[in-house]
Amino acid sequence: MRATLTFVGTLVIAIQASSVDGALVAYWHFNTYNGDDHSITSDLGADAGATMTIDALWLNGDLSAQTGHSGNLIGATPVGDGIQFMDAENNGRGFTLEADLSTFANPVLSFDYKRTGNGFNNVDLYYSTDNITFTKFVDVDNVDASYTTHSYDFSAINALDGASTAYFRFVLDGASNASGTADFDNIQLNAVPEPSSLAMLGLGGMALFGANRRRLRKSRV
Numbered sequence: 001m002r003a004t005l006t007f008v009g010t011l012v013i014a015i016q017a018s019s020v021d022g023a024l025v026a027y028w029h030f031n032t033y034n035g036d037d038h039s040i041t042s043d044l045g046a047d048a049g050a051t052m053t054i055d056a057l058w059l060n061g062d063l064s065a066q067t068g069h070s071g072n073l074i075g076a077t078p079v080g081d082g083i084q085f086m087d088a089e090n091n092g093r094g095f096t097l098e099a100d101l102s103t104f105a106n107p108v109l110s111f112d113y114k115r116t117g118n119g120f121n122n123v124d125l126y127y128s129t130d131n132i133t134f135t136k137f138v139d140v141d142n143v144d145a146s147y148t149t150h151s152y153d154f155s156a157i158n159a160l161d162g163a164s165t166a167y168f169r170f171v172l173d174g175a176s177n178a179s180g181t182a183d184f185d186n187i188q189l190n191a192v193p194e195p196s197s198l199a200m201l202g203l204g205g206m207a208l209f210g211a212n213r214r215r216l217r218k219s220r221v
Contacts, residue, residue: 022106022190022191022192023104023192023193024046024074024189025045025046025101025107025189025191026044026046026050026097026187026189027042027043027074027186027187028040028043028052028097029044029068029073029074029077029080030068030080030082031043031077031080033065033081034065035063035064035065036060038054038056038063039051040052040053040054040083046104047099047100050189052187054094054095055094057090057093058093059087062089063084063085063086064083064084064086065082067081068080068112069082069114069185071147071148071149072112072149072185072186072187073186074188082112082183082184082185083184084181084182084183085172086178086179086180088175088176088178089178090172091120091172091173091174091175093171093172094170094172096167096169096170097168098165098166098168099166099189100166101161101163101164101166101191102162102164103162103194104161104162104191104192104193104194105160105161106161106191107155108151108153108190108191109125109168110152110190111149111150111186111187112147112148112149112150112186113148113150113183114142114145114146114147115144115183116145116179116181118176118179119181120172120173120175120180120181121141121143121173122139122141122172123139123140123170123171123172124138124139124140124170124171124173125137125138125139125140125152125168125169125170126171127154127166127167127168128166128167128169129159129160129163129165129167130167131167134169137152137157138152140170161194162194
């Protein structure tokens with residue numbers, strides 16, 4: 001009986017923490033990135049199918065894995081690598097994140113980013129729910145040669161709440177020559193579970209509690 005009560009208590013605490021701090025929907029740490037793939041599946045998170053898609057016109061030779069950063073790491077994930085984008089020829093191109101937010105609301109997108117002095121000094125961040133019409137959300141401008149962690153709260157964008165697929169697009173611009181770069185690492189998408197999904201989780205926990213209690217009663221007969 002004591003063990004069952006402990007489990008239910010832990011479940012309730014987990015639900016409360018998720019409703020306040022949000023839950024991890026998708027996370028890309030790039031530690032296994034090979035410098036070739038234009039489609040990268042999320043490494044962790046509730047949406048195992050979340051993907052990052054790099055524009056097809058971005059040549060493989062202008063993509064690479066480079067030393068990463070610890071700023072936006074999750075848990076015991078090693079620092080490993082980040083992903084580097086290079087060459088002014090790619091100005092105006094970028095990459096798109098897509099994830100299932102059907103049971104989530106109030107998404108927050110965070111990541112580590114740096115650039116070289118001749119690199120992509122203008123990064124625009126957009127969002128969409130159909131991958132066709134994108135709305136600009138913010139300029140991600142960074143003059144630092146070292147990694148900086150950026151975080152953007154989309155909770156005011158009601159269209160993203162409960163979206164079957166949400167899209168977040170980064171457009172890189174402003175590189176001045178072929179050696180100009182921008183590096184990204186530890187891209188996180190967090191969001192708050194909607195009340196319906198929290199309720200289902202709570203009901204599941206109570207059902208398990210009831211089943212365990214019945215088994216205990218039977219074992220004492």
